Amino acid sequence: MEKQQFERPYIKKLQAGMPSKFGMKPKAEPITHIDDNSVADLIGEFGSPVYVISEKTIRETYKRAHHAFTTRYPKVQFAWSYKTNYLSAVCQVFHQEGSWAEVVSGFEYDKALGNGVKGSQIIFNGPDKTEKDLKKAIENDSLIHIDHFDEMYTILALSENSGKKPKVAIRINMDTGVYPIWDRFGFNYENGDAWDAVNRIMINDKMELIGLHAHIGTYMMSANSYKIAAGKMADLAHGIDKKYGISIKYIDLGGGFASKNTLKGAYYPGSDTAPSFEDYAEAISSGLLNSELDPRKLPTLILETGRALIDDAGYLLGSVIANKRLSSGHRATIVDVGINLLFTSFWYEHEVYPAAPVSDHLEETTIYGPLCMNIDVLRESIAFPLLKKGDHFVIKRIGAYNMTQWMQFITLRPNVVMIDLKGKPHIIREQEVMDNITQQEKLPEHLA
Amino acid sequence: MQIKKNIAVSETGFVFDPTSGESYSINKVGQEIMAMLKDEKTPQEIRTRMCEQYDIDQASFEKYYYDFTGMLRQFQLIEEDE
Numbered sequence: 001m002e003k004q005q006f007e008r009p010y011i012k013k014l015q016a017g018m019p020s021k022f023g024m025k026p027k028a029e030p031i032t033h034i035d036d037n038s039v040a041d042l043i044g045e046f047g048s049p050v051y052v053i054s055e056k057t058i059r060e061t062y063k064r065a066h067h068a069f070t071t072r073y074p075k076v077q078f079a080w081s082y083k084t085n086y087l088s089a090v091c092q093v094f095h096q097e098g099s100w101a102e103v104v105s106g107f108e109y110d111k112a113l114g115n116g117v118k119g120s121q122i123i124f125n126g127p128d129k130t131e132k133d134l135k136k137a138i139e140n141d142s143l144i145h146i147d148h149f150d151e152m153y154t155i156l157a158l159s160e161n162s163g164k165k166p167k168v169a170i171r172i173n174m175d176t177g178v179y180p181i182w183d184r185f186g187f188n189y190e191n192g193d194a195w196d197a198v199n200r201i202m203i204n205d206k207m208e209l210i211g212l213h214a215h216i217g218t219y220m221m222s223a224n225s226y227k228i229a230a231g232k233m234a235d236l237a238h239g240i241d242k243k244y245g246i247s248i249k250y251i252d253l254g255g256g257f258a259s260k261n262t263l264k265g266a267y268y269p270g271s272d273t274a275p276s277f278e279d280y281a282e283a284i285s286s287g288l289l290n291s292e293l294d295p296r297k298l299p300t301l302i303l304e305t306g307r308a309l310i311d312d313a314g315y316l317l318g319s320v321i322a323n324k325r326l327s328s329g330h331r332a333t334i335v336d337v338g339i340n341l342l343f344t345s346f347w348y349e350h351e352v353y354p355a356a357p358v359s360d361h362l363e364e365t366t367i368y369g370p371l372c373m374n375i376d377v378l379r380e381s382i383a384f385p386l387l388k389k390g391d392h393f394v395i396k397r398i399g400a401y402n403m404t405q406w407m408q409f410i411t412l413r414p415n416v417v418m419i420d421l422k423g424k425p426h427i428i429r430e431q432e433v434m435d436n437i438t439q440q441e442k443l444p445e446h447l448a
Numbered sequence: 449m450q451i452k453k454n455i456a457v458s459e460t461g462f463v464f465d466p467t468s469g470e471s472y473s474i475n476k477v478g479q480e481i482m483a484m485l486k487d488e489k490t491p492q493e494i495r496t497r498m499c500e501q502y503d504i505d506q507a508s509f510e511k512y513y514y515d516f517t518g519m520l521r522q523f524q525l526i527e528e529d530e
Contacts (some may be wrong), residue, residue: 006504009478009516011463013523014471325515329522361475386475389508 008323008386010361028362028385031353031394034315036423039355039392042317047431048392049318049337051416053399055093057313059421062097065309068277072285075300079123081255082108084306084400085314089418089428091115094309102255102304106133113140123252123304125171125213127151127185134158138166145169145213145252147186152200159206169211169252170197174232176225182217189232198236202244209246211302212237215254219263219307223275223283226253230287237299238292252302253284259311261348261397270348277308307400314399316342317355320387321370331365333384335393338369338376341413342398343405345378352378355392358385371410403429408437449517451485452527465525472523477502478516485517485526 032039035054042052062078069076079102080094086108091101092115101112104126112122119140127147129137134151135158137144146152146168155166171186172194187193201209212233216225230253237248258274266273288301318337326332339345352367365384369376378395387393406413412432417425451457456464461479463472474482477498484494495513499506520526 003503004501006498006502006509007475007477008512009475009481011472011474011478011516011519011523014473323515325518329519359475361473388512 006388007359007361008388010363010386012361012363028354028358028383030355030357031315031396032355032357034394035419037419037425039317039394042417042425043319043392046415046417046425046427049316049341049414051341051398051403051414052315052317052425053087053090053416053418053428054313054315055418055420058090058093058310058399059097061309061312062094062099065277065303065305066097068281069285069301069303072281073288073298073301075298077250077300077302078309079121079252079302079304080309081304081306082111083404084255085310085403086111087403087416087428088115089426090310090403100302104128106130106136109133109137109142120167123213123302125215125304131158134166135162138162138164141167143167143169143211145171145186145211146197147171149197149200152197156204156206166207167210168201168207169209169213169250170194170201172212172214172233172236174214174216174229176216176228176232178217178220178222178225182215185215186213189236194236195239198240202240202246209240210248211250211252211299212248213252213254213302215304216256218256219258220256221258221273221275223279225283226280227283227287229253230284231291234288234291234293241294247297248299250300250302251288252304255304255306257305257308259307259397259400261311261344261350264347264349266349310399311397312399314397314402316395316398316402318393318395320389320391320393322389323387326366331363331384332368333365333387334368334370335378336370337378337395338371338409338411339378340369340371340407340409340411341402342369342378342395343402343407344398344400348397349382350378350398351396352382352384353394353396354385354387355394358387361386408432412437449485449526449528450488451482451520452525455525457482457486463525465523468524470523472525481513481516482520485520 034052079100082103100121101117102123103109103112119142122142124137124142125145159166172189173183173186174189175181187197201207214229216229233251257280260271260274262270318335321334321336324332362383364381367379415427415431416429418428419425454466461474495509498509
């Protein structure tokens with residue numbers, strides 16, 4: 001006789017109260033496959049935990065975003081935000097789709113060059129650009145986004161000795177109705193700093209001011225803020241045209257579009273509340289098109305969207321290490337994915353799904369990672385199915401930031417796999433081995 | 449250790465404790481264990497029976513069994529042997 005599948009015994013006290021008015025499903029639907037690959041097979045082949053990236057999802061998401069903007073504004077250019085995920089395979093998918101590169105350090109700049117991106121299609125953002133970085137960017141005709149006056153004068157000094165006129169944009173911060181205002185990047189619009197920066201560039205005549213850039217925030221739940229930002233930048237571009245007779249070639253609205261993840265403390269799930277690409281596109285294009293800008297010479301709209309383009313394509317697969325009860329009787333599950341691999345668990349209530357069909361029973365559970373640290377908590381409380389030791393699970397929407405902000409801490413980082421359009425998995429970053437860590441270390445002679 | 453005499457367990461997985469007025473839901477495996485506890489089966493008998501019926505080894509079952517009875521104890525649904 002074939003034995004029945006075992007589910008750990010479970011008893012739950014029934015609480016009288018209001019039923020969920022949002023109609024949340026009382027059952028955890030499993031994620032058994034990712035792009036036709038079974039989760040069990042992926043873990044079997046590549047180990048547990050393992051990051052899995054769907055190339056198909058990246059391309060589909062990019063096309064949706066691109067379509068939303070190009071149907072509303074005539075000139076649109078996406079630039080892939082390297083800091084969101086700079087694994088070369090991921091970058092190349094975006095570059096194949098037509099994205100330029102947006103980088104914020106010399107390291108990222110070199111990575112973009114290594115990925116074959118033309119210098120003139122690299123946008124160089126960030127507050128920390130060394131003289132060496134800037135020199136390289138000037139030589140390569142990259143688009144340098146000036147963050148502060150110290151940087152502006154460094155570029156001015158470098159341009160004296162260079163035969164080239166650096167192509168620059170200024171970074172602008174402003175009040176878009178969202179507080180606190182992100183005023184740490186660039187020059188303020190309202191207090192006149194932005195105009196001051198423009199005037200100094202124009203008077204010096206050593207740089208070519210070709211763009212305006214703003215990064216108004218991150219995980220922006222208000223599409224209207226982008227409309228305000230687009231309007232203010234269009235006004236500035238129009239003012240520059242009037243004052244100096246120069247047409248700004250591009251307006252870069254930065255990134256910050258929300259993904260469908262749910263922020264901690266949010267009442268509604270992110271999947272119900274995050275604006276769509278269409279919402280953002282409508283806000284930005286109407287902000288630009290309803291401005292004083294001459295419709296015959298509209299600037300290109302550049303977007304550095306990272307999170308919203310890659311989050312959905314990333315999955316983190318893992319296994320249950322143990323179940324235990326806390327002193328209160330509350331269930332705790334320990335898994336092999338720690339916060340060192342899931343940095344975004346600090347601000348998201350990540351969705352965690354079983355990898356095989358389970359019963360309808362869910363138990364309020366705290367999910368701990370494997371690190372010997374009290375802060376290693378993936379979910380404080382989640383209605384979680386009755387998984388046993390060794391059972392697999394899938395964490396959804398982890399493509400953004402986790403593969404750049406991850407930490408090598410206590411354990412080594414695992415394989416990262418990309419499933420191609422034909423459903424074939426490829427390792428795109430091998431799991432670390434001891435040598436990766438120890439080869440960087442030096443032992444003083446007296447300790448050897 | 450046995451289930452208190454006045455605890456009612458329905459066939460659909462509901463447990464009612466008339467002393468406290470509390471209700472509980474249990475899954476199928478939990479229901480079967482409760483039924484055997486009511487029949488005053490020993491932990492060894494329960495383990496043998498469940499391991500024959502389900503795809504689970506004896507050590508793993510024992511772990512889940514004691515976790516489950518710990519919850520029954522916490523909810524005050526069992527009385528200890530004198």
